[in-house]
Amino acid sequence: MFSKIFEVFARPDFPEKLREHVMLSLAALLVAIAIAMPVALLIRNTRLGAAIAINIGNVGRAVPSLAILALALPLFGIGFGSALVALTALAIPPILINASTGLREVNKDIIDAARGMGLSGGEILARIQLPIAAPVIFAGIRTSAVQTVASATLATFIGGGGLGDLIVEGYSRSGPEILLAGALAVAILAIITEIGFGALERAFTPKGLKIAQKRGS
């Protein structure tokens, strides 16, 4: 069984499926960041904006990923582009919620102190708010990335390609080794994404915050 699974990994179309899966996930994540971050920055000082972001996030969490992907089919047709639009829509809510709450929860006294030191609004954002909120923002990006890699498996149902193709191929032609190879590849990719983005999150936590966390304050 194991040697058969490795035979699937050695198939010439395996790297292509893997590449499609990574490209689809990465593109969706980057577009989602490009949309969610400016919105979070724009609404960081308004109470209404935060309420809207949190509600969008909650509704977004309730919509099943398969539902979004399947709905993209009648609206945008079959293929990579259609899957990309659906995955981007799925990737936005966690980033938006975390960025918006992270920026909002920066201690007001710190911002007051910075203002007292003569920093401008832009400087406060770049040198105080963003670094302090960075761990929370990256936690949102990590959640979103893992979720996107998982949902990209479903892209196969609307012709978006990726490793899901192998699972569907193995299932419909009852080739257990193809099914398992696809499933294992997706699972490993998801776990690597989780670990990789976890490391990124730690790397972007400012040194001062880490010391504060250690002290338990």
Added chain:
Amino acid sequence: MSNAGLLLLQDVLEEPKLIDWEWLKENFWEDIVPALQGHIFLSVISVAVALVIALPVGVLSARYRKAYPPVTFVTGVLYSIPSLALFAILISIPGVEIGPSPVIIALVAYSLLILIRNTVAGLDSVPPETIDAARGMGLTDRQILLRVELPLALPIIVAGVRIATVTIIGIATIGAYINGGGLGALIFDGIDRQFPTEIIAGAVLATALAIIADLLLLGLERYLRPWARVRRT
């Protein structure tokens, strides 16, 4: 007009409507309601089974702190496996047939991390003074757990149930691919037949079900936190 042109025109005119109300009416009792019932069944059973596992594991993890990191590691790995992949792995195990069982197993696996984490967080939130007072009143450890700690931890546990339920309702749609039934069956059938109405019916109902479950459990969470209600008013 050429023959091909006529055919093309016909195609455009007969492009399927996004929502075919006739179909919805005709298939409401036969297809849609059973799919909804199946979906509710899958979700309720899975959360119930997951709670039966997660509560004792959570209580033990809160007591024996060394066990907690390995427990969150294992359940965390399970949680990060994409659902279609987990379904595929489960049906590859000899003896596991396609149908609702592997779907329920997977849904239980996905709930464990959230439920265990919230059980531990809930028990941690009980002030030590309260436990001291209970002990001073002569309650045994078991009585303290059942009559003091768990009731006080309940709102946080229910918050976990809420997140788990919403997650599960979403993932259960994918279970239809391995014949688990539920609203996903409408979505997959709609994709196969290129019939948007059926996709939309499944997608909208699954979303509505998740939102309703979320609101109901949020209500329960608030109801179980009478002290917060008093403080707010």
